[in-house]
Amino acid sequence: MWLLPRSTPISAAEFEQLRAGARLLERDGRGEKVLLTPDKHIIKLFYPRRRITSARIYPYAYRFWNNARQLREKGIISISCEQLRYDRQNGRHLITYPLLPGTTLRDRLAGVSNGDGYLDKLATYLVTLHANGILFRSIHMGNILVLENSDYGLIDVADMTIRQWPLGLVKRARNFRHLLHDRRDRERLEKYGYDRLLDNYETAAGISGYRRTLLRKLIRHYAPAMTL
Ligand SMILES: Nc1ncnc2c1ncn2[C@@H]1O[C@H](COP(=O)(O)OP(=O)(O)OP(=O)(O)O)[C@@H](O)[C@H]1O
Ligand SMILES: [Mg+2]
Incomplete structure (x- = not known):
């Protein structure tokens, strides 16, 4: 599915606001990966791939967004993505979604x-x-x-x-x-x-x-x- 969703930019200040009080659930060598906010939303961060792969043309955040939507269309329970943002300063995307209990x-x-x-x-x-x-x-x-x-x-x-x-x-x-x-x-x-x-x-x-x-x-x- 090559229909690209639209990502909107997020500034450093907005990101700080979005993640205020959040708990870190996962991190790796590149930094924070999954955060849980006090209002029970997940912020998932996507870092650019170092190697040249298809991820350059179709970034993982976009795949995540499209896949979650298609899964739900098929009646498979998955995440309901809310925001797709691009953090230009750090060259990474983020997606927010409500925590599935x-x-x-x-x-x-x-x-x-x-x-x-x-x-x-x-x-x-x-x-x-x-x-x-x-x-x-x-x-x-x-x-x-x-x-x-x-x-x-x-x-x-x-x-x-x-x-x-x-x-x-x-x-x-x-x-x-x-x-x-x-x-x-x-x-x-x-x-x-x-x-x-x-x-x-x-x-x-x-x-x-x-x-x-x-x-x-x-x-x-x-x-x-x-x-x-
Ligand atoms: N929608 C959700 N509802 C409940 N818990 C979640 C949800 N999304 C993520 N988590 C929690 O956050 C953890 C990491 O999330 P996720 O699997 O999306 O990230 P990851 O970066 O791939 O981590 P890993 O590489 O260890 O699999 C999950 O194992 C789960 O405990
Ligand atoms: Mg995982």
Whole structure:
């Protein structure tokens, strides 16, 4: 989706006002990344990429904005972006959105003795995303929110492609590799059982017979840890 939203400039003084009293949630080598304001809004900061990539032409803030909108159009719970601003002085964009009340799936799993129900649900959630043509490359458990009514929602939605048709088997298999990116998530899923996750996924997606055999082959190729 190459429809670019409009970003408006933000001055240093305005930024100070916007972030007054905010708590820092995430930072990295380039600086602050995620702030939480006292009125429960998130300010997410996007820094320019050093290497020359497509991010120069289609910056991550714009992708984030467009993806969040398209997800909601498809009925997938995600962020409702409010402001897209450009901080010229620091060469970075920022997006603001109301906090979705919930905890990340990773934190939720860390706080329960048996999280199997959450992982059963993860399989069907993946089916929903894939059936809706959504390939979310940052699909780790820190980017899935468990909301107060136990629905799942997505945050950190910059790195994603969204199509009008369901994902093919290759993309599905690649998405399982993305799911294994974080060590904590791998440990959690290994304990639960990769086979159990895949069985649940295939049943919910209606993938059987030769398509199931092919998917397993692809997963062995793209996410070998799942089939060891
Ligand atoms: N809408 C939201 N509702 C609730 N919590 C949120 C929301 N957005 C962000 N957070 C919290 O802020 C943290 C970081 O947000 P996000 O994943 O967008 O940033 P990030 O820069 O990608 O961090 P990381 O690289 O660690 O994934 C999340 O793990 C979550 O705890
Ligand atoms: Mg994240």
